[in-house]
Amino acid sequence: MPTQTLPGIIIVGAAVGLAGAILGGVHRLSTGEWRMSGRTKWDFDCANRDKRVRAWQKQIDKQLADQAKDPAAAEALSYYPIAHEDYE
Numbered sequence: 001m002p003t004q005t006l007p008g009i010i011i012v013g014a015a016v017g018l019a020g021a022i023l024g025g026v027h028r029l030s031t032g033e034w035r036m037s038g039r040t041k042w043d044f045d046c047a048n049r050d051k052r053v054r055a056w057q058k059q060i061d062k063q064l065a066d067q068a069k070d071p072a073a074a075e076a077l078s079y080y081p082i083a084h085e086d087y088e
Helices: 002-031 041-068 071-076
Strands: none
Touching: none
């Protein structure tokens, strides 16, 4: 009798595993990130903060590159706290 229930248990286990894999794949395709269980508002807020910081760094780097072409403007913007050795 126990051997007769084994195929059913295997089928149900495989179906649950396949459903989880499909949901994870759909989430990856729609958001570009792997789905992680247990994420909270804190995790989402940290991810949003990191995106804003990267955008700010790109903007500052672009401004520095533009002003490096003009020596007078580059001297006016010589203080760049992110590149300062105390922040590394």
